[in-house]
Amino acid sequence: MPDAAPHRTSETPVLAFFDVDNTLMRGASVFYVGREAWRRGLISFRDIAVFAWHQFRFLAVGENRSHLAEAKERALGLVSGHTEEGLIALAHDIYDRDIAPNLWPETVALTKEHLAKGHEVWLVTATPQLVADVISSRLGLTGSIGTKVEALDGVFTGALDGHVLHGDEKAVVARQFADARGASLAECWAYSDSSNDIPLLTMVGNRVVVNPDAKLLAHAREQGWEVLPLKRSSIREAQRRLKREK
Incomplete structure (x- = not known):
């Protein structure tokens, strides 16, 4: 986790890359996209049942490449024919209803620590860019790097614009991004829960594995990496605090 270094003033940026699913929040964000689409009558009960099964599997045993690929394909199908404006509004509703109550308070606190030190905090995730942008904006982070979906004249086609940011592809994009920002990877940070992100975690000088x-x-134990275990009780307490503040 970030040390007690003073606020950074150097022109060379330090980037902190955070995975989203089961790292910043409990569960898979794409599931909540599917559930909100079902609530709005955009998909069938069968579709949401499949999304629910993927969510259960993800929480129980972690990411599975074939399950993830199927979930992403279904998510891309959801956005086809919808406008960017409409889906941004949907993403804000998803954030308020489903994502915010499931954020890990400990991981969110780490993003704030990085920001306080003058670091840039970027979400790097297979989550669609539009949803990642909303999460980043609502949390006051620097920005997000997510999976891009093709849009023509403000309407999504349902096709990918590039690749799903997952595994090796996530590391490649993050490296290119750091190079473009003039950042030294030896000074950068990465946080993730998944073995699929070992390439991302390996390429930076500072890494923390979360849940x-x-x-x-x-x-992580073999490499001597820092491990941050999280408990659901912390989310429940955060939810109780939120209710008390309302």
Whole structure:
């Protein structure tokens, strides 16, 4: 986790990359996209049942490449034919209803620590860019790097613009982004729960594994990486505080 270094004033940026699903929040954000689409009558009950199954599997055993690919394909199908403006509004509703109550307070606090030190905090995620942008904006982070979906004249086609940011692809994009920003990877940070993000975690000088899956936990212990375990009770307490403040 960030040390007690003073506020950074150097022109060379330090970037902190945060995964979203099960790192910044509990569960898979794409599931909530599907559930909100079902609430609005955009997809069938069968579709939401499939999304629910992927969510259960993700929480129980972590990411699975084939399940993730199917979920992403279904999510892309949801946006086809819808306007950017309409889906931004939907993303804000998803944030308020489903994402905010499931944020890990400890991980959110780490983003704030990085910002206080003058670091840039970027979400880097397979989550659609539009949703990632809303999460980043609502949390006051620097920005997001997500999976891009093709849009023509402000209407989504349902096709990818590039690749799903997952595994090696996420690391490649993050490296290119850091190079473009003039950042030294040795000074950068990365946070993730998934063994699929080992390439991202390996390429930076500072990494923290958050609620790691079994494979990542074994790798982290072997490499001497910092491990941050989280408990659902922290989310429940945050939810209670939110209700008291309302």
